[in-house]
Amino acid sequence: MIRWKVPLYKILVDKDDTKNITNVIQRGMHWAEGPEIEEFEKTLAEYLGVNYCVTMNSGTSALHATMLAYDIKNNDEIIVPSFTFVSTANAALMVKAKPKFVDIETETYGMDPKKLKKAITKKSKLIMPVHYSGLPCKIDEIRTIAKQNKQILIEDAAESLGAEINSKKIGSFGDASIFSFAGNKVLTTGEGGAVTTNSTKLYKKCKLIRSHGRKIGNYFLSTNKPEYIQLGYNWRMSTITAAIGLSQLNKIEKLINLRRKNAKTLNSKLKKISEITLPPEPKNFKHAYQLYSILTPNQTIRNKLQKHLSDNGIMSKVFFYPVHLTSFHQKLKKYSNLNTTENISSRILSLPMYPNMTSEELQLIYETIYAFFEKNWE
Template sequence: MKWKIPLFKIYQDDDDIQSVTNIIKNGSHWADGREIQLFENEISQYLGRKYAVTFNSGTSALHTLLLAHGIKNNDEIIVPSFTFISTANAPLFVKAKPVFAEIEDKTYGLDPEDVKEKINPKTKAIIPIHYGGSPCLIRELKEIADDYNVLLIEDTAESLGAKIKDKKLGSFGDSAILSFCQNKVISTGEGGAVVTDSKEIYDKLKLIRSHGRLDAQDYFSSTNYMDYITLGYNFRMPTMCAALGLSQLKKIDSIIKMRRSNSSYLTKKLSKNGITIPKSPSDYYNVHQLFTIRIEEQRDELMEYMSNKGIMTKVYFSPVHLTHFYQKKLGYKIGDLPVTEKVSNQVLSLPMYPTLTKREMDYIAENIEKFLKVK
C-alpha cells in the first residue's frame, strides 16, 4: 500500500550516499574495511564504554553476547513480553529459558517488583528493553541485579542517545546491545552492536562473530593459516554498513533534536480526551524512536480508520508470551501477564521520523480527532 504518511522514513543525506559509494568504488575490503573499527570506536566513545563490537543485526549481537557471558542450558533469563520477539528468543538460542516478567505503566519497561518475584537460583540475567526511545526504570533494575548478583544486559535497540540525567542508556548494564535496523534512530539498513567494559567479553565477542577464528591478521588479505579456537558464526557487519553508520552517527544529535521537536508538537496536538500519551519522568531524555499513544477503547477501529486515510499506524508490541510458539513451548496463556496484555491492547504507534512535517502532523491529529468525535 502507498501511504500518504508512512510509519517511518529513514533519514539520509548526500554524506550517507557518498560514504557507501566510497566503499563500493574502493573495489575491495567490503567485508573487513577499516571503517568497521572506526565505527566501533565512535560507538564506544559516544556511550562512554570501553569496547564496542559490531554485528550484522541486533539479534546476532544479543545471541553472541549471551554466549560470551556463558549463558547455557537450563539457565533462566528474565525478559519482558512487551518487546520484539528476538529479546525472548535469544535465551533459547543458547538453550536457556526466557522467563517473562510484567511491565510497569510509566515507561512500559520491566516492572522491578515483578522482576524480584521472578528471580530464583537459576536466574543468570535480566534483559530489560528501553521502549520506543524512553529509558525504562533501569536504575531500579540495576539495584536488583546487583543485590541478586545477576547480569544486567540492556536491550537498547530502540534508544540510542537516550539518557537519564547525563548517563546514556547502554552504560548502566554489564553489557548492552544496539540495533541499526532501518526504523531506528540511526540506521545501517541492518546491523547491531554490543558495548561493554569487559576486555574478556570483548575478546569473546570478536571470536564468536567470525567463526571462532583467532584473527591476528586480516583473513581476507593474508595467506597465513589462522586457527579456530571456538565455535562461532558469520555475524560480521559489512564495511559499507559501518561506513553508513559512521556517517549517520555524526548527525545523531540533530536527528534526535528533530524527533523530539516533532514529538512535542504532536503531543500538543493530541491532548484530547480518550488519548493518553505516556510522559517520561523529568530526568529522562527520550529520543522518540516511536511515538505511542494509548486508547482505552476501539484501538483497532482507530487503526483501520487511519489506514483508510492513508496514515500508517502499528501496534508495538503484541505480547510475545501469547504467540503460538511461546504458548506451545512454555505453556503461557492469556491472563499470565495482565498489565502487559492490557497495555498491548491499548497502544498504537503513530508516524514519527525526523522529516515529519507540521502539515503531516496536523493531518494525523485532525483525523484522530474526527474519529473520536464520530465514536
C-alpha cells in the same frame, strides 16, 4: 504494496551518507572488514561512554552472541519482559536457556523492578530489560537488584540509542548492551547491530563469535594460517553498512532532536483528546522517540482508530503484541501474572515518527485523529 500518505517511518538521507557509501564502493576493495567498521565501533563506544563496541549484522545476532559469550546454558533462567520484540526472548532459547517473563510498569513500559525482585530464583542467571521505543526503563533500580542478586545485566537498547537518564546514555548501565540498526531505528544502517561493554573479556569473546571463532585479525588481508579457537558464526557487519552507520552517527543528535520536535508537536495537539494517553517521559529521562506510541481506552477503540488512520493513508502499527501470547511461545509454557503487559499491548498504537516529517504530515495525523474521536464521541 500500500502507498501511504504518511508511512510509519522514513530515513533521513543526506550527502554525507551518499559520500560514505560511494567512497567504499569506488575503492573497489575492503567491502568486508574495511577500516570503517573499526571506526564506527570506536565512535559509537565513545558516544555511549563505554570501552568497547562489537558490530554485528543484526540486533538479534548481537543478542545471541552475548548469550554465548556469557556461557548461558541449558535451563538457565533469563528474565525478560514479554512486551518486546520476539528476539529478546528467543535469544534465550537459542542457547537452550529458559526465558522467564516479568510484567512491565506504566511509567516507562519497561520491566517492573518490583515484579523483577519476586521473579529471581536460584536458576536465574541473567536479567535483560528492554528500553521501549526510545524511552529508558527504570534501569537504575534494575541494576541495583541485579547486583544484589549477582545477576548478569544486559540492556536491550535496540530501540533507544541516544536516550538518557540524568544525561547518562542508555547502553552504559549494564554489564553489556545490545543495539539494533534496522530500518526503523533511531540510527539505521538498513540492517545491523552491536554489543557494547566495558568488559575486555566479553569484547574479545564477541569478536571471536561473530567471525567463525577465528583468532586472526583481518582474514582478507592476512597471509598467515588462520587459527580457529572456538565455535563461531558469520555475523560480521559489512563495510558499506558501517560506512552508513558512521554518517548517521555523526548526526545522531540532530536526528533525535528532530524526532523530539515532532513528538512535541503531536503532544501539543493530541493532549486535547482526553481519550488518549500520550507517550510517557519521566523527569530526568530523555526520550529518543524511536516510536511515538499512544494508548487508547480499550482494544476495540484502538483497532477502529488504526483502521480509520489506514483509510486516510496514515500507517500505524501495534508495538508490541506480547511475546508470551505468540503461537510459538504458547506451546512452550503457559505464562501468567502479566496483566499490565496484556493491558498495555491491547491499547497501544504507534503513530508515524521520523526525523524529516513535514508540518503537513503532522497536521494530517492529528486532524485525522481529531475527526475519529469527534465522530465516535458525538
